[in-house]
Amino acid sequence: MTLRLLAIPVVLVSSLSAGAARAGDENATLTAEILALDGKVFDAYNRCDLKTFGNFFSPSVEFYHETGGATFDRKTVVASTKKYICHKVRREPIAASLKVYPIKNFGAVEEGEHRFCQIESGTCEGIAKFLIIWRKRAGGWQITRVVSYGHRTLTEGEK
Numbered sequence: 001m002t003l004r005l006l007a008i009p010v011v012l013v014s015s016l017s018a019g020a021a022r023a024g025d026e027n028a029t030l031t032a033e034i035l036a037l038d039g040k041v042f043d044a045y046n047r048c049d050l051k052t053f054g055n056f057f058s059p060s061v062e063f064y065h066e067t068g069g070a071t072f073d074r075k076t077v078v079a080s081t082k083k084y085i086c087h088k089v090r091r092e093p094i095a096a097s098l099k100v101y102p103i104k105n106f107g108a109v110e111e112g113e114h115r116f117c118q119i120e121s122g123t124c125e126g127i128a129k130f131l132i133i134w135r136k137r138a139g140g141w142q143i144t145r146v147v148s149y150g151h152r153t154l155t156e157g158e159k
Contacts, residue, residue: 031100034110034134037141038093042114048086054078058135058142066128066149077146090117092124107135107144115154127154 037056044053057074064070068084071077091114098112110132117124133145 027100027102030102030108034100034108034141035098037134038098038110038132041143042091042093045081045085046090048082050078050082050086053081056141056143058144061143061146063146064148066151068148088119090119091115092117094127103133107133107141109133113150115158124159125154127152127158 041053041056044050044056054074054077057077059074060072061074061077062070062072063077068080071080094113094115098110101109101111103109111130113127113129115124116126116128127150128148129150131145131147131149132143134141135144
C-alpha cells in the first residue's frame, strides 16, 4: 500500500515534466516561426516593398502608436509606412528582447524592442517597445494588432 502511494507522486511528476517538455518544444517551434515571420515583415518594411509588407496584415488590423495615434485598417498602415518610413528609416530588432507566447485557439503574441536608424546618416537614434498579435488561419499567419510604445532616444551605450 505504501509503495502505491509513493508511486502516485512519481507518476504525476513524470507526467507534468513530459507535458512541460512538450510545451517547451511547442513554444520553441512557435517562437522560431513567429521570429522568422517578423524578419520577413520587417525586411519588406526596410526595403519599402509595400505589397509584401501589407500582405502580412489583416485588412482590419488595429495599430496603436504612442505618438502617431491609432489606425484601424491595412490601407492606412501601408500608406503611413510609405509616407513616414520608406527610404528614411530602417528597423533593427533587439534580438535579446524578443519573446513569443501562444494564444490558445488564436495565434501568438510577440513582444520586444527595436531600434530605428536613419538611412541617410546611418545613425541609430531611437528605440521603442512593441507588441504584435498574430492570428493563425488556414491561409497562414496575419498581424491583427500592433502596439508601439515606449519611444525614447538611445543612450550612448545602446548606439
